[in-house]
Amino acid sequence: MMDTRVLLVDDESAFVEALSRRLAKREFNVFTAVSGPEALEKLKQESHIDVVVLDVKMPGMDGIETLRAIKTAHPLLEVIMLTGHATIESAIEGMKQGALDYLMKPCEMDVLVAKVKEAKSKKAKHEEKIAEARAQHIAMRRGD
Numbered sequence: 001m002m003d004t005r006v007l008l009v010d011d012e013s014a015f016v017e018a019l020s021r022r023l024a025k026r027e028f029n030v031f032t033a034v035s036g037p038e039a040l041e042k043l044k045q046e047s048h049i050d051v052v053v054l055d056v057k058m059p060g061m062d063g064i065e066t067l068r069a070i071k072t073a074h075p076l077l078e079v080i081m082l083t084g085h086a087t088i089e090s091a092i093e094g095m096k097q098g099a100l101d102y103l104m105k106p107c108e109m110d111v112l113v114a115k116v117k118e119a120k121s122k123k124a125k126h127e128e129k130i131a132e133a134r135a136q137h138i139a140m141r142r143g144d
Contacts, residue, residue, distance in 0.1 A: 004120050005029045009039040010055035026113055036061030051119040056083035056090050064093055071098045076126045078119035
C-alpha cells in the first residue's frame with residue numbers, strides 16, 4: 001500500500017498531524033495541506049496523488065470550492081470529503097461535485113482506510129480504460 005499516495009487536507013493542523021501518522025502506520029504515503037490553496041499547490045508538485053481526503057469546513061477556500069478546483073484540474077482524482085460539522089446539503093453538494101464519499105469526523109480508521117482503497121481502485125480502473133482507449137485509437141490509426 002505504500003504506493004498509495006494520499007493528500008490529507010484539513011485546516012486543523014493537529015488533526016492533520018494525528019491522522020497523517022495513523023495513515024502512515026497503515027502503510028500509506030501521506031502528503032498534507034492545511035488549506036484549499038495549499039492542497040492545489042501540492043497537487044501541482046506531486047502529480048501522482050491517488051486520493052484526496054478533504055475537510056469541508058475550512059476558512060477562505062472551503063472544501064466544496066477546493067473539490068471543484070481539484071476535479072477541474074484532475075478529473076480522475078478521487079476525493080473523500082471529511083467533516084465534523086456537515087449538513088446534508090453540503091454532503092449532497094460534495095457528491096454532485098464529484099466526491100466519492102462523505103465521512104463524518106471522527107470516523108473509524110478501518111472505514112477511512114477502506115474508502116481510500118476503494119477510491120484508488122476506482123481511479124486505477126478509470127486510468128486503465130483511458131489507456132486501453134488510447135491504445136485502440138493508435139492501433140486504428142496504424143491500421144492494425
